[in-house]
Amino acid sequence: MNGRTIGLLAAAILALLLTVVGFTIVTGSNQVGPGQPRSTGVATVGGPFTLTATDGKTVTEKDLLGKPSAIFFGFTFCPEVCPTTLFELTALAEQLGSDADKLNFVFISVDPERDGPEEMKQYISAFDNRIIGLTGTVEQIDAAAKAFKIYYAKVPLENGDYTMDHTASVLLMDGQGKFFGTMAYEEAADVMLAKLKRLVNEG
Incomplete structure (x- = not known):
């Protein structure tokens, strides 16, 4: 395996790792842990009066x-x-x-x-x-x-x-x-x- 092939393989592995890390960050930010409120996208306006x-x-x-x-x-x-x-x-x-x-x-x-x-x-x-x-x-x-x-x-x-x-x-x-x-x-x-x-x- 020559140097050029090794370089391309390393770049591909790095790109794959970055993709996995990015996906983990994005999906992780949407996770709601135990006891944490889940946002409904509706403003909390209104209440008892x-x-x-x-x-x-x-x-x-x-x-x-x-x-x-x-x-x-x-x-x-x-x-x-x-x-x-x-x-x-x-x-x-x-x-x-x-x-x-x-x-x-x-x-x-x-x-x-x-x-x-x-x-x-x-x-x-x-x-x-x-x-x-x-x-x-x-x-x-x-x-x-x-x-x-x-x-x-x-x-x-x-x-x-x-x-x-x-x-x-x-x-x-x-x-x-x-x-x-x-x-x-x-x-x-x-x-x-x-x-x-x-x-x-x-x-």
């Missing part, structure tokens, strides 16, 4: 089960994002027709200091009557926001007043309370309508 409706009744996550939900966190003193989003949901509900009755449209306040049940009732009266307004104590709102992975923060203003910074997306949940997707702020109307139709049909 206890809030108060505009009629004073207690509402929990269980009250939303059975129908898919479009959930938006905001506040009644919101200058732009909240009214725009709620008007968009109102228009989308009209376009859905009777299918809108198969969804929960939920508006949750992140400003419990100013948004009591009566304030929420008055505010949401300007929008589709299927939109449910929910509020609660600071602790209850904080728990709900954490469950749904929502960001919000109180922002002081120069005049001594304050506003609220918050996530602007609408969260879509299926009828079992599992995360289905989102609708972005000022997303194209036809895209949002398609998402809600899919939520109705598949959620």
Whole structure:
């Protein structure tokens, strides 16, 4: 066996070893050991909450089960994002027709200091009557926001007043309370309508 043949054989063996090692690394990374959670690819958004409706009744996550939900966190003193989003949901509900009755449209306040049940009732009266307004104590709102992975923060203003910074997306949940997707702020109307139709049909 000459030197050239030996060199080719060595290269082939090295390539085979690298292939085996690479396969082991790839397959090993997909293995789940004892006691380790297996990822399902679905974001862990949503969970238990206890809030108060505009009629004073207690509402929990269980009250939303059975129908898919479009959930938006905001506040009644919101200058732009909240009214725009709620008007968009109102228009989308009209376009859905009777299918809108198969969804929960939920508006949750992140400003419990100013948004009591009566304030929420008055505010949401300007929008589709299927939109449910929910509020609660600071602790209850904080728990709900954490469950749904929502960001919000109180922002002081120069005049001594304050506003609220918050996530602007609408969260879509299926009828079992599992995360289905989102609708972005000022997303194209036809895209949002398609998402809600899919939520109705598949959620």
